[in-house]
Amino acid sequence: METYFDIHMTPDQLRAVSSIGLAHVGDAVFELLVRSYLCAEGKATGKGMHRATVAIVCAESQAQRAEKILPLLTEEETGVFRRGRNANVHSVPSHASRAQYAEATALEALLGWLYLSGRKERVSELFGVMMEGEN
Template sequence: MENYFHPCLTDDQIRAISSIGLAHMGDAVFEILVRTWLCAHGRATGRGLHQATIRLVCAESQAEKAKRILPILTEEELGVFRRGRNAQVHTVPGHATRAQYGEATALEALMGWLWLKGRLERANELFCIMMEEEPHAV
């Protein structure tokens, strides 16, 4: 692969990536989408911007947002989501339950998988649905 801005790995290459690896990638994808969303809605101001980002990317928020998209995921996407939720995570942040952290990891794994498959339009579609009920004022 030579263009890391537009990755498109084979199915075999993606299957070789652990659930934690997919979630690692998806964490970054989700955060850049959140940061872009905040900037696009005129919230690009110092500390408030950082606090808003933290609020939107925390496990509790991601778990809540995952519920919004579950009904519209394809079977393939649901498989990736389940794989991420079942990842063997050894530490859970004190502010989230194990269930919330599992859902957040699942969402991140899905976003990482979509990124690595080159399915950016689908990742964006799901992100927009997740953010529909989010107030623009942060």
């Protein structure tokens, strides 16, 4: 039986997942990390928790956070990020530019790829950099 909380897909299996599929998983990974961060840091409670989460997981914020980690990515991670940025998305939220949405999708694809490959430590490392300076 597969353990989905501790999944480890092979490189061949990962290549078979579309960029949108990686971003789909990465979106959930990022939101779980943000919610965990907010709880652990005591940053928000109740309604404030939802607002704080939304403010961090929105495309504009994700695009800014992606810029913080780009210099730290390996060549392979940069390739996955680029693949995610080039994904063919059909709709862009009205509050984000197409470029911001592409960056957010790229970040989510990278996080999904790292998670599915079992590299949780790397996800945590990059997330820590993304959250540096958060008040």
